[in-house]
Amino acid sequence: MKHRLALTFAVLAVCLVFGSQSALATLYNVDCGTPNSPTYSGAAVLGSAGDVWNAYTNGSWVATPGPSISLVDSTGASFGVLFNAGNNSGESDWTAGNEPTNPFALMEDYLEAPGWGASDGWPIKAQLSGLPASTPFTLVVYSSGNGTGQAGEITLFDPSGNIVKDTTAASRDISAGVGVAYQTFNGTTDANGGVYFEVKTITNDWHALNGLQIDIVPEPSTIVLLVMGGLMMLLPFRKR
Numbered sequence: 001m002k003h004r005l006a007l008t009f010a011v012l013a014v015c016l017v018f019g020s021q022s023a024l025a026t027l028y029n030v031d032c033g034t035p036n037s038p039t040y041s042g043a044a045v046l047g048s049a050g051d052v053w054n055a056y057t058n059g060s061w062v063a064t065p066g067p068s069i070s071l072v073d074s075t076g077a078s079f080g081v082l083f084n085a086g087n088n089s090g091e092s093d094w095t096a097g098n099e100p101t102n103p104f105a106l107m108e109d110y111l112e113a114p115g116w117g118a119s120d121g122w123p124i125k126a127q128l129s130g131l132p133a134s135t136p137f138t139l140v141v142y143s144s145g146n147g148t149g150q151a152g153e154i155t156l157f158d159p160s161g162n163i164v165k166d167t168t169a170a171s172r173d174i175s176a177g178v179g180v181a182y183q184t185f186n187g188t189t190d191a192n193g194g195v196y197f198e199v200k201t202i203t204n205d206w207h208a209l210n211g212l213q214i215d216i217v218p219e220p221s222t223i224v225l226l227v228m229g230g231l232m233m234l235l236p237f238r239k240r
Contacts, residue, residue, distance in 0.1 A: 025217045027074040028128075029053040030083055032211050033109025034090040038099045040106040044174060045140045045182060046213045052076045053211075056083060058090035058111060064125045071128075081130040085209065088112055088124045093146055107144060107172040107181065110208035113152065115201040123155075123200035124209050131193040134159075136217050139185040142210035143199050144176075145169035152207030157196040158187035166202065172210075181210075189216075 031040040031053045039055040042048070051074040058066065064086030071081045092109035094100050100108045115121045131137070143152050150169035155162055165183040174181050189195055195214065201207040 025215050026079070027051070027213065027215045028071050028081060028083075029074055030056050030071065030212050031106055031109075032056045032058075032085070032090070032111045032209050034092050035059050036096070037090075037092055037109040038101075038105045040102060040211065042102060044103070044106060044142075044211075044213060045184070046138070046215055047074055054083070056085065056111075058085075058088060061089045062086055065127070066125075079130070081128065083126070083128050085111060085124050085126040087122050088209070089114075091208075103174050104172065106142060107174065107210050110210045113200050113207045113209065115204050115206050121201035121207070123198040126197050126199070126209065126212070128195040128214060129193060131189045131195065131214075131216055132218070133189060133191055133193045135189050135193075137187055137189060137195065138215040138217070139187065139195065139197070140182055140213040141185070141197060141199065142174075142182045142212065143167045143208060144172050144181045144210060145206065145208050146172060147205065149203060150205045150207055151202050153200055153202045154183050154185075155198045155200075156185045156187060157198075159190055160187065163187070167207075169207070 027047055029051060035057045037057060040053045042051055052072055054071045056069055066084045066086035068082045068084040070078060071083055072078050088111035091112045094108050111124055113121055113124045141154050143154055144167060147169050152167050153164060155164045163185060167183055168180055171180050178184055199209045
């Protein structure tokens, strides 16, 4: 009877895993800007109220590689994940005493991808490391300037090749949606647990990296094996 009960719980656990994989995902949030920028909090395109965000700040020009920071996930837990971005300067479009609140705290400060009069510009090179290897992810890159004459290109580099998507600078409102304020990518971390992308202008003006979110979702087969292995260890041994 005890064996049957334990196996029943194992089957139910597997069903719960398949039904709510998102609960096992790990979300990392990064708000880019200047050292005195307000840091975003809560939900954006991904996440929920109360989520923790990391501040990645830079006050002057920095070349690749940029400074690295250790990230905490949306719950505040640390797992050794690092983020850095080079070829940028930190900027904001607000003044002291007039700090924006959410949702503009994410979009009104940024790392600048300069154009320097060239349509291909100088790309911001961003890198995440220390993530689970060869694992699926959803990446949201917030990239919006403050003028309709600006436009940017985001290139994700992953094991399947280069994936390029563009954003325009028509709005800094997150609700303006995909292709305007942000772009969403689906990919797989590399064999070393890395994710790499670039943001650059595609006009003779500058563009921006306002922030990012990356949601790491383990493969279903991996989750099931872990759950089943743990539950099988709880099964009572038969008496000889």
